[in-house]
Amino acid sequence: MDPEELEPIPAKTIVSRYSSGSRWFGINYNMNIYRGCCHGCIYCDSRSDCYGVTDFDRVRIKKDALRIIRDDLRRKAKPGVVGTGAMSDPYNPWEEKLLLTRHALELVDAYGFGAAVTTKSPLVLRDKDILREIQGHSPVLCMVTVTTAADSLSQKIEPRAPLSSRRLAAVRELAEAGLFTGVLLNPVLPFLTDRREDLLELVRLVREAGARFLYISLGMTLRGNQRDYYYQRLEESFPGLAERYRRAYGERYWCPVPRSGELWELLSGECRRLGLLFRMEEIIAASRMGYGSQQLSFFPM
Numbered sequence: 001m002d003p004e005e006l007e008p009i010p011a012k013t014i015v016s017r018y019s020s021g022s023r024w025f026g027i028n029y030n031m032n033i034y035r036g037c038c039h040g041c042i043y044c045d046s047r048s049d050c051y052g053v054t055d056f057d058r059v060r061i062k063k064d065a066l067r068i069i070r071d072d073l074r075r076k077a078k079p080g081v082v083g084t085g086a087m088s089d090p091y092n093p094w095e096e097k098l099l100l101t102r103h104a105l106e107l108v109d110a111y112g113f114g115a116a117v118t119t120k121s122p123l124v125l126r127d128k129d130i131l132r133e134i135q136g137h138s139p140v141l142c143m144v145t146v147t148t149a150a151d152s153l154s155q156k157i158e159p160r161a162p163l164s165s166r167r168l169a170a171v172r173e174l175a176e177a178g179l180f181t182g183v184l185l186n187p188v189l190p191f192l193t194d195r196r197e198d199l200l201e202l203v204r205l206v207r208e209a210g211a212r213f214l215y216i217s218l219g220m221t222l223r224g225n226q227r228d229y230y231y232q233r234l235e236e237s238f239p240g241l242a243e244r245y246r247r248a249y250g251e252r253y254w255c256p257v258p259r260s261g262e263l264w265e266l267l268s269g270e271c272r273r274l275g276l277l278f279r280m281e282e283i284i285a286a287s288r289m290g291y292g293s294q295q296l297s298f299f300p301m
């Protein structure tokens with residue numbers, strides 16, 4: 001992967017206030033260093049036209065990103081948790097040479113902020129040292145998305161992302177390094193990744209890997225061009241399934257898996273039994289535990 005291939009695009013600011021108001025894992029600020037994502041997840045919501053990312057599967061870099069991030073952090077009156085990985089995986093294959101995410105985390109550390117990193121790539125392991133430095137003064141959440149334990153299925157629904165087994169191995173290594181680590185089981189795809197036995201097996205593997213938490217979202221979102229894209233990819237790999245979605249969900253945006261209430265009881269019960277956190281408030285509280293009076297400065301918004 002040659003970094004020269006990436007088109008630089010202009011940006012005025014990169015670290016911005018998080019629109020969900022810290023309800024999402026206690027994240028106060030959001031930082032997308034790259035634009036677009038190359039993992040090719042067929043369900044990806046960030047492909048929706050409403051976000052305005054044309055040619056979404058092509059990764060671009062933000063020009064002068066590190067200077068902008070430094071200036072953004074310096075201007076923030078309050079420290080907080082900086083999230084990265086919402087609209088683009090910060091550990092794409094070019095990051096290995098470019099080190100932009102790594103240097104951005106160094107800035108997050110230097111300015112006394114916390115970090116919440118979401119990824120599907122084991123490349124995050126390279127930055128364990130910086131994440132541990134940050135965790136020395138502020139909350140850190142390492143979040144690895146795993147939507148199925150089956151590598152063969154992950155290859156079909158996340159064709160250019162590292163396999164699920166590699167991600168679970170990364171979870172283990174992050175947890176062993178003492179980092180507050182969890183798995184995002186998000187989304188759960190109706191009629192595809194929602195078999196109860198498979199999900200129970202995944203909960204078990206997540207626990208075995210040493211994760212502290214598992215966030216479960218029993219459904220997916222579908223709209224406009226992103227729905228069309230998903231249905232086309234379904235047709236290629238799972239003929240007939242798109243029609244089943246059309247019949248079940250029509251134009252709905254939030255598409256829950258069948259019997260989601262029942263499934264939630266089953267999976268949350270299993271998490272409780274295994275000692276995995278699964279409620280958002282508990283995950284946030286656990287990530288902030290031990291930061292004493294400084295905890296107060298990680299503000300709710």
Ligand code: SF4
Nearest residue numbers: 037039041044087088
């Ligand atoms: S890794 Fe995330 S941002 Fe990238 S394609 Fe997959 S779902 Fe979308």
